[in-house]
Structure formats: C-alpha cells, structure tokens
Amino acid sequence: MKNIPELLAPAGDLEKLDTALHFGADAVYLGGEKFSLRAAAGNFSFKDLARAREVTRKYAKKLYLTLNAYLHQKDISAFRNFLKELMPLDMDAYIVSDPGALALIRDIDPDRPLHLSTQTNTTNAAAANFWREMGIHRINLARELSLDEIREIRTASPLELEVFIHGAMCVAYSGRCLLSAALTGRSANQGACTHPCRWKYALVEETRPDEYLPLEEDAGGTYIMNSRDLCLIDHIPELVSAGVNSLKIEGRMKSRYYLAVVTSVYRHALDTFLSSPQSYRCDPLWKKELEKVSHRPYGTGFLFSPENQGIQPQNSNYIRTHEFIGVLLENPDGQILVQVRNRFFPGDTLENVSPRMQRTAFHAASLRRHDGTALEVAQPNDLVLMDLPPSARPGDLLRREKPPAST
Numbered sequence: 001m002k003n004i005p006e007l008l009a010p011a012g013d014l015e016k017l018d019t020a021l022h023f024g025a026d027a028v029y030l031g032g033e034k035f036s037l038r039a040a041a042g043n044f045s046f047k048d049l050a051r052a053r054e055v056t057r058k059y060a061k062k063l064y065l066t067l068n069a070y071l072h073q074k075d076i077s078a079f080r081n082f083l084k085e086l087m088p089l090d091m092d093a094y095i096v097s098d099p100g101a102l103a104l105i106r107d108i109d110p111d112r113p114l115h116l117s118t119q120t121n122t123t124n125a126a127a128a129n130f131w132r133e134m135g136i137h138r139i140n141l142a143r144e145l146s147l148d149e150i151r152e153i154r155t156a157s158p159l160e161l162e163v164f165i166h167g168a169m170c171v172a173y174s175g176r177c178l179l180s181a182a183l184t185g186r187s188a189n190q191g192a193c194t195h196p197c198r199w200k201y202a203l204v205e206e207t208r209p210d211e212y213l214p215l216e217e218d219a220g221g222t223y224i225m226n227s228r229d230l231c232l233i234d235h236i237p238e239l240v241s242a243g244v245n246s247l248k249i250e251g252r253m254k255s256r257y258y259l260a261v262v263t264s265v266y267r268h269a270l271d272t273f274l275s276s277p278q279s280y281r282c283d284p285l286w287k288k289e290l291e292k293v294s295h296r297p298y299g300t301g302f303l304f305s306p307e308n309q310g311i312q313p314q315n316s317n318y319i320r321t322h323e324f325i326g327v328l329l330e331n332p333d334g335q336i337l338v339q340v341r342n343r344f345f346p347g348d349t350l351e352n353v354s355p356r357m358q359r360t361a362f363h364a365a366s367l368r369r370h371d372g373t374a375l376e377v378a379q380p381n382d383l384v385l386m387d388l389p390p391s392a393r394p395g396d397l398l399r400r401e402k403p404p405a406s407t
C-alpha cells in the first residue's frame with residue numbers, strides 16, 4: 001500500500017495553530033507579517049513565528065512558512081534581511097511562488113526545503129521537473145488538474161506532490177485573477193482578494209444610472225462566476241493510490257471552528273483508511289459533519305471532469321447551520337473553563353467537538369464565574385465554569401445548532 005499522505009492545515013494565528021494540532025494536523029502552514037499572500041489572514045509577527053516553531057517542535061509536527069508573494073524590485077533588500085532573520089527558526093520548509101524569491105532563498109539559506117505554491121500553477125510533469133532542477137522539493141499542484149493528470153505527474157516526477165483537498169475555489173486559475181485588483185484595487189495576487197466573483201451584479205443603462213436591472217439566472221440570483229467549495233472526503237483512496245504526499249486544507253482566514261471540524265474529519269478518514277484500507281468506506285457522518293461548517297455547496301472541482309467541472313452552485317449563499325460557542329481552556333487550578341465566543345444561556349443544547357470525530361451533545365448547566373458567582377448568560381469573551389461532558393478536554397470546542405431561518 002502507498003504511504004498515507006500528510007494532513008496539512010492552515011493557521012491564521014497561534015490559537016488556530018493550537019486547534020489544527022489538537023484536531024490532528026500533521027503539518028501546519030502559516031504566513032509571517034511580510035511576503036506572504038493572505039494580507040488579512042492574521043499573519044504572524046516574528047515573536048509569534050518563534051512561538052509557533054516551539055509548539056510544532058514540541059508535538060513533532062511540521063511547520064511551513066508562506067513566502068509566496070511576488071516580489072517587486074523595491075522588496076528585494078527587505079526580503080534578504082527577512083530571510084536572514086528567519087534562519088534561526090529553522091522552518092521545515094518555505095512555500096514560494098516567485099522565481100526571484102526562490103533564487104534569493106537558495107543564495108542565503110541554500111539547505112532550506114522549498115515548496116512551490118499553487119500560485120505557480122504547475123499543471124504538468126515537465127514543469128514539475130523544471131522546478132525540481134531549480135531546487136524545489138515539493139509542488140502544490142494546480143487545483144485545475146484531474147486525478148488522471150495527478151497520476152501521470154506522479155509517474156513522471158519524483159517530487160513530493162501536494163494537492164488541495166478542501167476549501168474555496170476560484171473561477172480563475174488560482175492566483176491569476178485580476179477581478180479584485182481591477183474593481184477595488186485590492187489584488188488577489190497580494191493576498192487581498194475582495195471576492196468580486198461572488199458579488200451580485202446588475203445591468204445599468206447609461207442615461208438612467210440609478211435604475212438597476214437585476215441580472216437573475218433564477219430566483220436564487222446570479223451566480224455565473226461562483227465556484228463551489230472543494231470537498232474530496234469521498235476520494236481519499238484515489239488520492240492515496242495516486243501517490244499524493246500531502247493533502248492540504250485551504251483557508252488561513254477561516255474560523256477556528258471551521259478548522260477544527262474540517263481537520264478532525266479528514267484526520268479521522270485518513271486514520272480509518274490506514275487501519276483498514278480494504279474495508280474502508282467514506283462514512284456519511286463525515287460528510288454531514290463537513291456540512292456543519294460555513295461553506296458554499298460542495299463539489300469535486302476538476303478532479304474528475306476537467307472540461308466541465310460543474311462549478312456553478314444553485315445559489316451564491318453560504319450555508320451555515322452551526323455556530324461556534326467557545327473553546328475549552330485549562331486554568332492554573334487544572335479546571336476546564338469555556339472561553340466564550342457567542343452568547344449562550346443555561347439550558348441551551350450545546351455540543352462538545354473533540355478530536356477523532358467525538359461529538360457529545362449536552363445541556364448547558366451551572367454556569368458560573370471563577371469566583372463561583374452564578375451566571376444567567378454567558379457573553380462573548382467571558383471565561384465560564386460549567387458542567388461539561390466527561391470526554392471534554394482543553395482544546396475542544398463547543399458549538400450550537402442555529403435555529404432554522406424564519407420564512
């Protein structure tokens with residue numbers, strides 16, 4: 001049997017790093033304050049990067065730093081200095097896109113493993129092998145490849161291959177879209193996409209500028225440029241047998257709750273496959289669980305049908321059925337308390353979200369502050385002691401089902 005791929009999760013801050021590790025990521029990718037796409041992804045200060053390195057070492061997990069911005073001439077000197085500053089942190093790899101950045105890293109820090117970002121759009125083995133000669137160790141293949149193409153590249157290239165397994169998709173080649181830069185001045189290629197592909201558009205006649213004629217494909221609105229979110233939970237065996245080395249979850253800007261659920265589902269699926277590949281079947285419960293994070297209708301992207309990837313969803317809305325209630329922390333006395341994110345009341349039905357797909361519903365009871373004072377409501381940022389299920393552990397998350405929207 002092939003090796004089980006690494007599960008690679010995003011971290012937008014130190015809390016999300018903890019969550020990714022708690023819920024089973026083998027490796028985490030994050031960005032520093034400089035030279036990383038995802039301008040608003042809560043990028044890490046140098047101090048935070050050092051802390052992230054410490055934590056991942058402690059748990060023997062890998063840490064990859066994104067340096068995937070396209071450098072302008074004015075950036076070169078600062079980039080060189082940043083590389084020198086980073087060297088003592090000894091990251092497991094840098095993720096790059098720009099050949100100039102690659103050349104500078106090879107000059108200053110020649111032994112650092114290098115991963116090629118999806119922004120470079122590698123779609124064939126000749127390109128993969130070209131990048132290998134340039135010193136790249138791993139390639140994140142373009143999302144636009146089919147499973148057959150991934151297999152062919154695997155056969156023709158010894159490089160480590162990484163593919164996205166879950167998260168948002170673009171209607172453009174990843175990183176090659178100028179819609180946001182053109183309409184808002186915020187460039188997707190600098191990590192600042194405003195997602196205009198998902199906006200609602202209208203038609204305006206030039207002499208009647210205040211009259212908007214809605215463009216409607218149907219009652220759900222207009223979604224000619226909307227892509228489905230990628231979800232490959234049904235296809236773990238195919239990806240393993242294709243020889244993929246790393247399965248990457250998209251979304252440094254996603255919430256801690258999203259990260260916990262998605263990481264735990266894929267961790268569980270991979271572990272289940274590893275323990276019994278012959279009898280492995282995708283459990284419908286895993287898919288139901290992935291429906292409980294904010295997402296747009298799921299699809300398999302280009303994996304099976306590169307000519308007709310069926311990326312138009314039925315409407316442009318996000319699906320949100322559950323809300324993040326809080327995270328469990330341990331206080332110095334060894335008690336577990338809840339750091340509240342959304343308001344809840346005694347008697348509410350909550351669910352404890354633990355690793356290995358453990359989910360435990362319970363009624364919130366006996367809410368109190370650390371000094372023992374009873375609480376009638378738990379508000380965001382409160383630290384609350386309460387009765388929790390016996391399986392609850394620090395690092396677990398609480399959630400609540402949202403009431404159905406009124407019609």
Ligand code: SF4
Pocket residue numbers: 169170171172175177178179180188193194195196197198
């Ligand atoms: S506008 Fe849409 S297609 Fe373009 S980069 Fe942003 S998310 Fe992707």
